[in-house]
Amino acid sequence: MSQVNPASIVTLNGKVLETLRSDILSCRLKPNERLRTETLRMMYGAGTSPIREALMRLAAEGLVVLEQNKGFRVAGVSHEQLEDIMRTRAEIEILALRRAIEIGGVDWEASVLGAFHRLSRQPKSDSERPEQINEAWKREHKAFHDALVAACQSPSLLSIRAGLFDQCDRYVALSVTAKTLPRDDVAEHEEIMKATIDRDAEKAERLLRKHIELTTEKVKLSNWFSDVPFEGEELPL
Amino acid sequence: MSQVNPASIVTLNGKVLETLRSDILSCRLKPNERLRTETLRMMYGAGTSPIREALMRLAAEGLVVLEQNKGFRVAGVSHEQLEDIMRTRAEIEILALRRAIEIGGVDWEASVLGAFHRLSRQPKSDSERPEQINEAWKREHKAFHDALVAACQSPSLLSIRAGLFDQCDRYVALSVTAKTLPRDDVAEHEEIMKATIDRDAEKAERLLRKHIELTTEKVKLSNWFSDVPFEGEELPL
DNA sequence: ATCAAATAGATTTTCGAAAATCCGTTGACA
DNA sequence: TGTCAACGGATTTTCGAAAATCTATTTGAT
Structure with missing residues (x-):
């Protein structure tokens, strides 16, 4: 999308x-x-x-x-919408992941592995500006999650998922400066990757759901609403 | 949507x-x-x-x-897309239905019951033109399926579902003249309605899935592709 | 002083013509 | 005969100005 x-x-x-x-x-x-x-x-x-x-x-x-x-x-944006979108994304992404695990071939396994590798070698935050998230990391992160579900063979599901992923991404961008819960992203993604390639659908589902819930928590804890203009006027220059 | x-x-x-x-x-x-x-x-x-x-x-x-x-x-349109969209719609509609069954209140039950009643009293095909589907029936049919999931409390899920429902509806419209498998719509809808109000999620899911699969079969059996212009040119007047 | 109608400025929405692009055809040339 | 560039009609895309609409403020009547 x-x-x-x-x-x-x-x-x-x-x-x-x-x-x-x-x-x-x-x-x-x-x-x-x-x-x-x-x-x-x-x-x-x-x-x-x-x-x-x-x-x-x-x-x-x-x-x-x-x-x-x-x-x-x-x-x-609102807390309600954040929760709604994140939950829907989780459920749909899980649908897609289960199908991918069912029907994906070895090429798909390879691409998931590759995407994880590229992601794991990318520093999450830029060395100069540790508050900003590294653009390349964001790209690889998206690519990893794309790769997970790519084999699900359902254009409609994939395009819906892509739209929801974008919506979620906006909330993440909003909460970017917040320094909250430390988090071991690499380990999280690695576990998901392994369960997926092992075709352990139950485990992969559980991990992916947890992964998305953690993101939701992180965003919720940040104070993004502080600099969002109120219904009506844009921010002053 | x-x-x-x-x-x-x-x-x-x-x-x-x-x-x-x-x-x-x-x-x-x-x-x-x-x-x-x-x-x-x-x-x-x-x-x-x-x-x-x-x-x-x-x-x-x-x-x-x-x-x-x-x-x-x-x-x-294509057979592949038909199957894809119908399957995705089924899965998403089931997600929404399960949530609705979980959290819907008595008002929701009442509205489902009411929607079913209105649908059941509507003749499916017009008396004059038995090949054309009655517009009012279509409206009530849509309203019934809307009512089923309305209580799910998730705007995002509802709007995604609405979009998929529309897409499916287009295929149904395409196959409208086909006289295939006779089908007891009223009974199908009634069963779904009852299982839903009984909060029997498993049964409701099974019935709804079957309902959508039957529609898919009906559409597939019709020869809609016959008067669809080929990739490239529109139909002659 | 209060309320409603009128006015004016800012903004959105709509229009039709101009520019850009596509695609089939012609015609030059090897 | 085959290839390719250039032409021309049809269509899409883009522009900026005109019309419609909104909002805040002033005016005027009670």
Whole structure:
């Protein structure tokens, strides 16, 4: 759903869509922030049409909200939605994982192993800015979770999962500065990887669920709501 | 996701979106059919922008496909996609149903009962045209399945389910003329309803799964692919 | 002073024309 | 005859201005 499809960057529309999505997911555009056409036209150097078209798409994906005749804003956030989305993601990701474990072949096993390896060799936070999460780590992390379910043979399930993963990612980005519970990510991912390749569906399910629940807790403990603009106005410059 | 929200009909954009979606779901616009802007402008009496915006949204929902610089077409159909979508819908609908059974209250029970009653009193096919499915029946059928899962307390799960239900509905619409396996819809729905209100999750799951599988079979047996335009051209007038 | 209608500025929505792109066809040339 | 570049009509994509709508404020009447 959100992977940067190189074929989609040929039209202005496609470029705006990708950039806008990435800006929202990374919270460079904050939750609830108004998205005025004029402002966006400046930001992305495009006319009204490609901008509105991209916004309309993102609205369907749930990253943006349209109030008729009052324009677009970045979708808001809440504890309830966080829990809802994380739980749904867990359940759907588990569905996909179980199918993948059932029908995945050796190539899939290899790709999971490879994805884990690449992830484990990537430092989570940048050495200079230890508060910011390393972009490359994020990419490999996404790639690892993608690889886990890739063999499930169900385009619809995969695309739903991708959308939910993005939504969750936005909350993670929001809570990025929070220094809470220390966490051994590598071990967590390794356990999931092993149970998966061992075809131990029960165990893999349990571990994956725990993994997602831990993330939820971590995000909940952070104080992300502090700098989210209130329903109504965007942050002052 | 697709319910006709009265608040969304104030802008031209909203009108086009609703009409277009309904035309696609009912297969008045056939799978693979090209959607030229000029044609749509005539059909819906609107300018380029609202049309393209609506199309962009439907593209995100998977009802329409955009090929860059080549325009939009109605999403294609295939046996593989039919099976994929139906299976995913079953699994997700079951997730939602289980949660609803867990946490739904007496009001929910009542609404399920009521929805079943309204559905059971609706003739499935119109008396004049026995091949066409009664619009009111379709509405009540959708309402019944909505009611089953409504109590699940998860907006994300509900909206995903709604999207999949729509997709499935399009296949059903495609196979509408086929006179295949006779089927006792009322009994099927009644059994599901009873198991649900009895809080017998296992049984409700089994019945619902069977219900969806039967629909899949019925659609598969029909010869819908016969009048679907081939990849490339729309049907002649 | 209070309330409703009128006004004005800001913003969204819509339009139609201009620019860019695609694709089948023509025609030049080996 | 076969290949390839260039042309031209059809279509998509993009633009910016015009129309419609919203919101806050002022005006005017009670």
